[in-house]
Each structure stands twice: as C-alpha cells, then as structure tokens.
Amino acid sequence: MAFFDDLSHIGFSTKDFYKSTELYEKLGFELIDQEDNLGSKVNFYQINDLILEVYEDKTNSENGAINHFAIATDEIDKTFAHVKKLGFELIDDKIMHLPFFEHGISYFNFYGPNHETIEVCQKNKE
Structure with a gap:
C-alpha cells in the first residue's frame, strides 16, 4: 500500500528574497501563496504540478538548501x-x-x- 502520491513541493532558503522572487517569476512560476513565518517571508510558486517554497533566511551560509x-x-x-x-x-x-x-x-x-x-x-x- 502506497502512502505517497506525488511531490508536494521543494523548499529552500534564500538570503535575498527579492532576487529569488524575480527569478521564479521570470521563469514563469505563478505566485500562489505568501506567508509570514515568525517575521520571515515565505512564498509558494507553481508551474503545473511543481510547487516551490522559497523562504527568507538571512543566516543561511550554504549554496541553496x-x-x-x-x-x-x-x-x-x-x-x-x-x-x-x-x-x-x-x-x-x-x-x-x-x-x-x-x-x-x-x-x-x-x-x-x-x-x-x-x-x-x-x-x-x-
């Protein structure tokens, strides 16, 4: 019995929230939701069934999460x-x-x- 059907979303942090917003909109992703998580901005973008969660994290030191x-x-x-x-x-x-x-x-x-x-x-x- 399978418990999972499909990919829900892919999430990653960004130091520069506005640069990320610009990139995904240029690529044709549609902004489907905006949230605030304890003062950190969170956007959800979608193309067809692919959903990305992009969240602000100014302390992230890695190249993408x-x-x-x-x-x-x-x-x-x-x-x-x-x-x-x-x-x-x-x-x-x-x-x-x-x-x-x-x-x-x-x-x-x-x-x-x-x-x-x-x-x-x-x-x-x-």
Whole structure:
C-alpha cells in the first residue's frame, strides 16, 4: 500500500528574497501563496504540478538548501535558448544527454540567485 502520491513541493532558503522572487517569476512560476513565518517571508510558486517554497533566511551560509530541483520540458532546445537569453549563469554551456529511461534524457543546469542548481530536463520520446 502506497502512502505517497506525488511531490508536494521543494523548499529552500534564500538570503535575498527579492532576487529569488524575480527569478521564479521570470521563469514563469505563478505566485500562489505568501506567508509570514515568525517575521520571515515565505512564498509558494507553481508551474503545473511543481510547487516551490522559497523562504527568507538571512543566516543561511550554504549554496541553496537543496542540491537541485528539476523542471520538466518537452522543448529542451527552446527552453535552453530562453534561459540563456534571460542571462542566467549556466552550469552546462550546452544541452547534455544521459541514457536514462527508455529513450534517454536531455538536460542542462543553471544557477539561481542563491547559487542553487536548477535543472531543466526532457524525457526523450525517440
């Protein structure tokens, strides 16, 4: 018997709350909720079923509180060009490929404002 259905959200702290807000809105995330947690700002952003919790933590000394999160796409080439055009710092200077799943995946990574790694991933159909 399964107790879990799907990913609820991915949460991470940010030293610069407004830079994070700007990044996720530029990427097309919709702000779905704003909260205050004992004086710390908390925003929830959503694209389709993916929800991110971004919370203010000025004492965070790590490069993002998670290693990375992945956003799915069916148009990796267009997405890569769009992210590059927006001026984000790319980790991968080209679209990468791995033999995962039936037909492999194509992906690239870039940095968010807190040096968190953001992966864009496409499950290849052929």
